[in-house]
Amino acid sequence: MIKEDISLALDYLKNSSPIYSDFSVASVLTDVDGNKFVGVNVELPSLTNGICAERNALYHAIAEGSKKYKRIVVVGGLHGEVTQLTPPCCVCRQALMDTCDPETFEIVVAINEEDYKVFKLKDLVPMGFGPDRLED
Numbered sequence: 001m002i003k004e005d006i007s008l009a010l011d012y013l014k015n016s017s018p019i020y021s022d023f024s025v026a027s028v029l030t031d032v033d034g035n036k037f038v039g040v041n042v043e044l045p046s047l048t049n050g051i052c053a054e055r056n057a058l059y060h061a062i063a064e065g066s067k068k069y070k071r072i073v074v075v076g077g078l079h080g081e082v083t084q085l086t087p088p089c090c091v092c093r094q095a096l097m098d099t100c101d102p103e104t105f106e107i108v109v110a111i112n113e114e115d116y117k118v119f120k121l122k123d124l125v126p127m128g129f130g131p132d133r134l135e136d
């Protein structure tokens with residue numbers, strides 16, 4: 001359920017570590033079997049080693065052996081306060097293009113359980129480059 005995933009993401013928002021931007025993000029990736037994988041953004045003193053919440057959740061799923069994904073929920077905000085929709089950055093959109101079906105995979109950006117929008121990956125990555133282009 002989308003609302004449960006939003007609630008879970010909001011619970012994890014406090015665990016993000018945005019030591020430079022002070023912009024907290026949490027995400028919950030659901031695979032086709034219903035398994036949930038949580039990620040938060042992590043910024044580190046060695047600047048380039050940080051990661052977004054979305055890829056953190058995706059790589060967590062991959063590490064657990066999950067291979068097919070249904071949906072990702074994303075919440076975020078400055079000073080840990082969610083006051084606006086937080087769409088994935090383009091690096092994360094590409095990582096999702098590389099691993100998810102753009103026709104069916106859903107990206108949910110939420111403020112709370114009642115205020116959210118659902119997009120298909122293909123709509124947030126128009127003319128995206130995916131692994132299908134590497135096939136004969």
Ligand SMILES: [Zn+2]
Pocket residue numbers: 052053054055088089090091092093
């Ligand atoms: Zn990102």
